[in-house]
Structure formats: structure tokens, C-alpha cells
Amino acid sequence: MRYLKQGNIALVRESLRERAILCQNAPHLVHHLAFVVPVYTWWHGPYYGIGLKLYDRLAGTLGLSPSSVLSADETLRRIPTLRSEGLRKGIAYYDSQFDDSRLAVNLAQTVHDHGGSAINYMKLIRFLKTGRRVRGGVLRDEETGHEYEVKARCVINATGVFTDEVRTLDEPGAQSLIAASQGAHVVLPKSFLPGQSALMVPKTPDGRVLFAVPWRDHVVVGTTDVPVDAVSLEPTPLEEEIDFILSTAAGYLSQAPERSDVLSAFAGLRPLVKTKGGKHTASLSREHTIITSDSGLVTITGGKWTTYRKMAQDVMKQAERVAGVEPRPCPTAELKIHGWTDAPSTDPVFGMYGSGAEAVERLAREEPALAEKLHPDLPYTAANVVWAAREEMARTPEDVLSRRTRALILNARASVKIAPKIAALLAAELGHDQAWAEDAVAEYEKLAAPYIITP
Ligand SMILES: Cc1cc2nc3c(=O)[nH]c(=O)nc-3n(C[C@H](O)[C@H](O)[C@H](O)COP(=O)(O)OP(=O)(O)OC[C@H]3O[C@@H](n4cnc5c(N)ncnc54)[C@H](O)[C@@H]3O)c2cc1C
Numbered sequence: 001m002r003y004l005k006q007g008n009i010a011l012v013r014e015s016l017r018e019r020a021i022l023c024q025n026a027p028h029l030v031h032h033l034a035f036v037v038p039v040y041t042w043w044h045g046p047y048y049g050i051g052l053k054l055y056d057r058l059a060g061t062l063g064l065s066p067s068s069v070l071s072a073d074e075t076l077r078r079i080p081t082l083r084s085e086g087l088r089k090g091i092a093y094y095d096s097q098f099d100d101s102r103l104a105v106n107l108a109q110t111v112h113d114h115g116g117s118a119i120n121y122m123k124l125i126r127f128l129k130t131g132r133r134v135r136g137g138v139l140r141d142e143e144t145g146h147e148y149e150v151k152a153r154c155v156i157n158a159t160g161v162f163t164d165e166v167r168t169l170d171e172p173g174a175q176s177l178i179a180a181s182q183g184a185h186v187v188l189p190k191s192f193l194p195g196q197s198a199l200m201v202p203k204t205p206d207g208r209v210l211f212a213v214p215w216r217d218h219v220v221v222g223t224t225d226v227p228v229d230a231v232s233l234e235p236t237p238l239e240e241e242i243d244f245i246l247s248t249a250a251g252y253l254s255q256a257p258e259r260s261d262v263l264s265a266f267a268g269l270r271p272l273v274k275t276k277g278g279k280h281t282a283s284l285s286r287e288h289t290i291i292t293s294d295s296g297l298v299t300i301t302g303g304k305w306t307t308y309r310k311m312a313q314d315v316m317k318q319a320e321r322v323a324g325v326e327p328r329p330c331p332t333a334e335l336k337i338h339g340w341t342d343a344p345s346t347d348p349v350f351g352m353y354g355s356g357a358e359a360v361e362r363l364a365r366e367e368p369a370l371a372e373k374l375h376p377d378l379p380y381t382a383a384n385v386v387w388a389a390r391e392e393m394a395r396t397p398e399d400v401l402s403r404r405t406r407a408l409i410l411n412a413r414a415s416v417k418i419a420p421k422i423a424a425l426l427a428a429e430l431g432h433d434q435a436w437a438e439d440a441v442a443e444y445e446k447l448a449a450p451y452i453i454t455p
Contacts (some may be wrong), residue, residue: 001202004051011287016062018307026337028344028354030098032064036078037091037202052093059387067093072328075324081253100305101403102352105392109338120393127170134295153323156315157299160271161231170216170297177301179274183269184237185222186245188257193219198332210248218410221249236450260455264412273302290315296322360387377414380405385422389429397422399443411450
């Protein structure tokens, strides 16, 4: 809706096309979701209705279901916790939702399945050059400190908000490309949004966007768009972002969410590409940009998670030119992603593995201790942890709790409680001692602290 409002039809179309490809190639991670826009002011009805009809037209055969106008009663049936005073009607439209970190894990596994190498905890610290030309990089193993020289015909810099940092390694003083924008979310218990539909407010009284989305038996409410100067791996939500989300949600929900209801609060950084004179990050383009430096370093930045495949296709074309290799057709529009299954399951513990579910379930059956639930407020078992260590390159409690399972985001306090158990399981799997496990827990507690909101 944001891109429609900006008149960026090309980006809407590209996103719709890539959404359809993602639904087809990763059905175990992507599913359709109904969004309901509540209408309290008479002219918002035709305004959003016309916008969404345009969206339907653009989607054409890529559309999930056409948008529709709902009576006030039907709107409340879909979102029973919506504020009913003054509600005139609702508009329903359809989009897709996917588990971002599971897709990242499955993509790394797909790379591996097709003979590629995907390595984590390996940092590029400088480039290898012949004259001015980039010929590879020096990579540091962040666990051992060992450094490796890796030669390459082409190096692609695809480091999101860290794009400028890496470009500076190539060329001190390189022009900065990124305007990072922080977006925060809070996670609430499901009771704040029972049912299957998401709530979408395209324009809050102060002109922002607010949504509340059902997710893994919880509700994710967001988001914000705050320009940030300094980027970090662990951005922290600002107090004013949390206040904005809670107070704005209170204007639309019959029960106002309080700070004490927040199970987890988290933030992310959008790698937006600077435009001349562009000030507000909300209006900066989400399109991707490819730049080839004089050294031959190819940088791709901007873009969206949804369009990652098209971004990769475009940057590979450029990399082929730089490396001087024969162009090859791109097969990824039809490539099934690791875990693909024609019978996706919504099981909270095993569904996320798609076709791998049976193997994880078998693990839990063969070692009954692994079938035990780790915490009453989280769906996960020890089998998820052992599987993450054996099959998904998990190295730390953070990897398991934040990026293989979603425990940190679903319930930060509960995730801290189970961190010692996770560290013990990982230590046994990876051959670490007690001291490693203790350090890993301390490290995790430090990381999780900002996700916990004090009332
Ligand atoms: C609040 C919010 C909401 C969003 N909503 C949507 C949405 O609804 N739909 C959508 O499609 N997109 C959405 N996005 C955008 C999307 O999440 C981002 O575009 C995407 O995650 C960027 O991915 P990336 O791989 O480019 O960067 P990142 O995910 O930031 O990854 C960069 C990686 O580079 C690594 N790195 C950095 N420096 C080095 C180095 N020297 N050596 C080795 N590795 C290095 C980092 O460790 C990191 O893993 C949203 C983003 C935010 C923040």
C-alpha cells in the first residue's frame, strides 16, 4: 500500500511477481493472510477501496483473492477486539506472510544442496587486490580468530545496512549509499487479536502506518520508520517507538495494550538507498540498486526481503560481466527451496521444517528426552535445538533462540529462562566445556535484555 501511495507501480508489480514465486517455491514458509482496514471516517472508505481495487488490477492473476468491502458487523466478526464506536465498515485485502529467519536458513541450505558453500561467523576484514582490482578477500573466523585468504573472480557486497562499511574497505572515503531506517515492533499475547485476520491502519492520526498481525499464536504490532545515523547488528527499540506503537494500537483496540503486556520488543534496520535531497526515510525507495566500483567490487543494496530472488538474479548478471564469464540462464524462479513440500503443516514445533519435519520428529521419538517442551510458554523442544546445531549451523544460544526458533521474539523472558538448557545442549553437540556454556548464557542474557520491556 505504501508503494501504491508513492505511485511506484513497477515496485508493486515486481513485489507481486516475487511473492507469487515465493509462494510456489517455499510453501512451507509462506501463507496467505487477510488484512482488514477499519473505516471510521466516511471518505476513507472510497479512498482505500479505490486504492485496493487498483492493487487487485495490478495483481491480476498474481492476486491471492480480490479485496472486498465488509459491513461493520463483519469487520467486528473478523477482528472482535477492534474498537466498535464510530466504525462504519472495513475493507479486506490479502497478502502473504513468511518467516524471515527460517527463509534465510533454508536459502543457505538450498545453496549447500546445489553444491555451493554458505559460511556463518566469517567476516570480511579487507580485500585482496592486484593493483586497484579486487581479487578476493581476507576473511576472519569470528569463533577462532583464524584468517583466510579467499580468491574470487568477482566479489559481491550484499551487506544490507553495512554496505557503506564494506565499500570503505575497498575505497576509503567511498560515497555513502545507505540511509538506514529503524522499524520497531512489539509482540503481544494472542488475546489482543484473536482470529485469523490482521489489522491494518494505513494512516494513523499522525500520518503513520500501524498493523497488528497474527503470528505463531501471538500478535506482532508495528511499525515505526525512524532514520538512524549509526548502524549496529543489534538495534534497540527507542522508548518513543514503543510508546507510539502501544498508544496508537490503544486507539483501535477495545483493550489498550500496556507495557506489562509486551512479551518482546525488537527493532530492525532497513537498508534504504539515499536519494538526492531525500529526507524522510518512509518516502525513500525500496527498490534495489547495483553499483560496480572501479575496483570491480559489485555492490547490491536497498530492495526488500520479498524481492531477494530478483535482486540476486540482477546482481549475478552484473557479476558475470565483471568476472568475464559466460552468462548462464537463471533457474531460481522455478527452484524449490530447501524444505519444500506439497503438504505444508501449521504444527508449531515441526511445521517450519517443511519436508524436514519427519526427520526432526524422528529425532524426538528416538531420544525421548529431546521431545520435552523447553518452557510452558514456548512451543519448542530440545529436538529443535539439537537439529539446529546438527543441520542448521547454529553455534550459540542466540542462533537457536532468535534465528532458528523465534523464542526471543515470541517471549523474551521465557527465552532467557531456557538459555542455560540451550547452552548445555549446544555444548554437548559442538564439543564445548562448561565454561563456554556459562559465557554463552551471560552473552545471551545481555543480548536479550533490551527485548524485555519493564512495566
Ligand atoms: C521493520 C522492518 C520491516 C520490514 N518489512 C519488510 C516487509 O514487509 N517486506 C519485505 O520484503 N522487506 C521488509 N523489510 C526489509 C528487509 O527486512 C530488508 O530489506 C532485508 O532484511 C535486508 O537484507 P540484507 O541481506 O540486504 O541485509 P541484512 O539482513 O542486514 O544482512 C546483512 C548481513 O551482512 C553481514 N555483514 C556485514 N558486514 C560484513 C562483513 N564485513 N563480512 C561479512 N558479513 C558482513 C551482516 O552480518 C548481516 O548478516 C523490513 C525491514 C525492517 C527493518
